[in-house]
Amino acid sequence: QARLYLNTYALNLSLISVGYEKAxxxxxxxxxxxxxxGRISLSSDEAKVDDLFMQYKLGELAQGFRNxxxxxxxxxxxxAKPLIDRSAVFRFLQQMPKGAVLHLHNSAAVSSKWVVQNMSYMPGMLRCTDAQGRSRLTFRRAAKQHGCSSQYVQVAEERRNSIDPALYDENLERLFNLYTPVPELEYPTITAVWNRFQGMFDTLTEAIYYLPAFRAYHWQLLEELFNDNVMYAELRVGLHELYDASGRTFPKEQAVRELLQLNEKFVRLHPNFLGIKLIHAVWRGADEQKMRQNVAEFKLLQSIFPDFLVGFDLVGQEDKGKPLYEQISALKELPSNTRLFLHxxxxxxxxxxxxxNLLDALLLNATRIGHGFALVKxxxxxxxxKTRQIAVELxxxxxxxxxxVxxxxxxPGAQYMALDIPVVICNDDPGFWNAKGLSYDFYYAIMSLAPNNAGLRVLKSLAFNSVRYSALTEMEKQKAYKLLEYSWARFIEKVLQGKVF
Amino acid sequence: QARLYLNTYALNLSLISVGYEKAxxxxxxxxxxxxxxGRISLSSDEAKVDDLFMQYKLGELAQGFRNxxxxxxxxxxxxAKPLIDRSAVFRFLQQMPKGAVLHLHNSAAVSSKWVVQNMSYMPGMLRCTDAQGRSRLTFRRAAKQHGCSSQYVQVAEERRNSIDPALYDENLERLFNLYTPVPELEYPTITAVWNRFQGMFDTLTEAIYYLPAFRAYHWQLLEELFNDNVMYAELRVGLHELYDASGRTFPKEQAVRELLQLNEKFVRLHPNFLGIKLIHAVWRGADEQKMRQNVAEFKLLQSIFPDFLVGFDLVGQEDKGKPLYEQISALKELPSNTRLFLHxxxxxxxxxxxxxNLLDALLLNATRIGHGFALVKxxxxxxxxKTRQIAVELxxxxxxxxxxVxxxxxxPGAQYMALDIPVVICNDDPGFWNAKGLSYDFYYAIMSLAPNNAGLRVLKSLAFNSVRYSALTEMEKQKAYKLLEYSWARFIEKVLQGKVF
Structure with a gap:
């Protein structure tokens, strides 16, 4: 019985028969x-942690209500970020095992601070300007390969010659970070912010596919997830060829292989981390021929990495991109067992x-829905x-x-949660907006989307949902649940020992 | 069968059996x-008007999408206002019979421009400043009666002595108009805007209850509704005693009687206007004793004006006010047949x-819900x-x-409409934000809340809903429907004659 709404039994009770209070x-x-x-039962230790958590949560909400x-x-x-960084609720969430993150784009996954402090200090990084006036970063020498229309400059040299290298780095970071103290002024419209956002992928992506950078960047990606107590990720990757300092290039297959190897190494070092899997993400604006190529490429890569490359998606500004409906004939070429994780x-x-697109995603039998912001209408x-248990990636x-919003x-996530529509909390592109890991999104999930009186039951459900709605195999899921239960129990202990608050 | 959701029949159709397109x-x-x-059928003339309307609507939306x-x-x-004022969709909506407005506060109902150009030119208007530094306008001489802490100044004299009387009037208008070109900066929080908003009632209300002003103001109120093709209103009034130039005061009963007489006169002059009825509105923050007094007063007035004063409500910033739950014992003193129109x-x-409060409103058997913004959660x-057909006043x-938002x-009105939850479009306090009549709210209802492809069916439903969910008696409703159908038919003719677009 998968009705979204309970009937109105309680409200139809006559006040005379049961009384106002009871109704x-x-x-x-x-x-x-x-x-x-809502129907999770908590152990007595969990109930204690819940009480504690609710004290902090209600305290912070009350403070917010007053001021x-x-x-x-x-x-x-x-x-809000400076406030969140000081919040006890946030510290709790950072240490809480959050399970998996199922919607995350690799090129925007790592904090911009790391990119500046590490990647931009790698020898050989160049900067140039494209026809739209956007900076592009690369380690590749041949201009035509990445759309530059200006001369190259060595980032290291620019920095050295700048009046203030720290200021140079700040400005460099702004190339791939949307932060501004006045977003309401700097981004008055969706077009304004999407133009800068889309441009940031152009600025950064090519630099990331430089082999040494690629390895360091994705290692850092795993570190940031692990350090934020995320144990597994399904990473949307826009695959490109790799290149090295000598000018050699490597096919996309090599990029997948590199990620596989990094992942294996990381998991060996961190047995409590389950690793990542990949979702092949292609530009939604592609024409039919290009989309058929993408599909063929996906098929090939999937046959090589059947357990690692687990699904397919289309990306790019959805409003401006082609609707799914126009891509259907190409998408139908996908093997019938392909899992679609569609924006x-x-x-x-x-x-x-x-x-x-929501309707087409469902008709195409999507495994999960990316965003689903408009689903509520x-x-x-x-x-x-809800009936088919298709998770919405919030x-x-x-x-x-x-x-x-x-x-x-x-x-609308608030309403999905009110109706127990399957949701998972995700972070999309945290590196581009000064976030890191998944805890900031969890903060809003529990402080803004969930009702004031919701605590550990909701948080636990969200963490366990992320495994339930993942693309892990049944056997992997069993392992994942075990691991999550173990970390959860340790976390509960830690809270009770006073090590969290 | 009052299920909110249809079942998933269509989506469960196998693609093989019916085909993608059909599903x-x-x-x-x-x-x-x-x-x-959705289930209204349009006459062939209406269908033509719908086609025409949709051309303009889709054109304006496409323009908005591009830019x-x-x-x-x-x-x-x-x-948006300058754009709306130039919009063909808006001109259509202005001329369209909109039926009734069921949520409108008398002290904020008239355009601020009229108040400045007319009421503030009445002889005897004084301005002073209260302890909070807010201007208060009055025609009464005794300071203690309206909380002034400064000296009085004659508005006429201030204006005469000002460098630029037009500029003086502009500044005067700002006292009871929230307009600013940069709302995102001037009102960064809900508290900031509510403080100014609440203060505007303090500035204006006392001046309105000066008998000559009271008559002129409420006459103008009727004019503005009538001119905007609204045919009936249920006015929330915070009743105060009236006073005149000689210092005499008149009890609240007199205020009701004045409104009744104005209304009768207006209706005689405009046979196509049905008139107004009143909803007795009291401050939600009142203590129990005061609330019992309010209830007693309402009972008395209701016995005098049974057909004119038709219901009861509590007003004031809901977040900061007392919850309904705390007022229940006083509210239970209301006669059991009292109609509640609860914010x-x-x-x-x-x-x-x-x-x-939504739950308590339903348990108190409210006739309609004011706002219901949070109902969606x-x-x-x-x-x-939906089951009980309680209209939400949007x-x-x-x-x-x-x-x-x-x-x-x-x-959330978009979702209420998607689910055919009963809604009526209202304007609340148009005079305080540079609006006039109901058409601006209808503009957002059809351009922002309704789906892109929704046209005359939705508009017609909203107009007819406003009669259906009004507090008119069955006989009055029959008359109202007839009148609305008549004006609707004339409007359709007018559009087809090319007199609207």
Missing amino acids: RQAVLSAEEQLMTG AEQNAAAMHFFK AGETNWYSASTDI HPILMNAV NPISNQVLHL WDMRNH | RQAVLSAEEQLMTG AEQNAAAMHFFK AGETNWYSASTDI HPILMNAV NPISNQVLHL WDMRNH
């Missing part, structure tokens, strides 16, 4: 039980091609998602920074 | 039929006292509202100006 309590409990995590200028739950991430409904438009599709901070308490 | 079309049609107005800086549907009203869920908080209550611009396409 009131019945509805409140029914809503609590209906929501994500709207300090109400992190309602503020833009760029303004759909990342929009504020209603009944436009972007939100109708499509009751029939929302019901299908990216709260991404949706805010990229101009879909201002006050995060209006994020 | 796709089935879902799209099912969603269209499910929504507000986000000019996308009125997504912009704050203060920024509830005007908030972004989730599971706080403000949104739990309460699936069980949402179901109850106030799109109010919710935006008062900081609940930025991009109107995120307004």
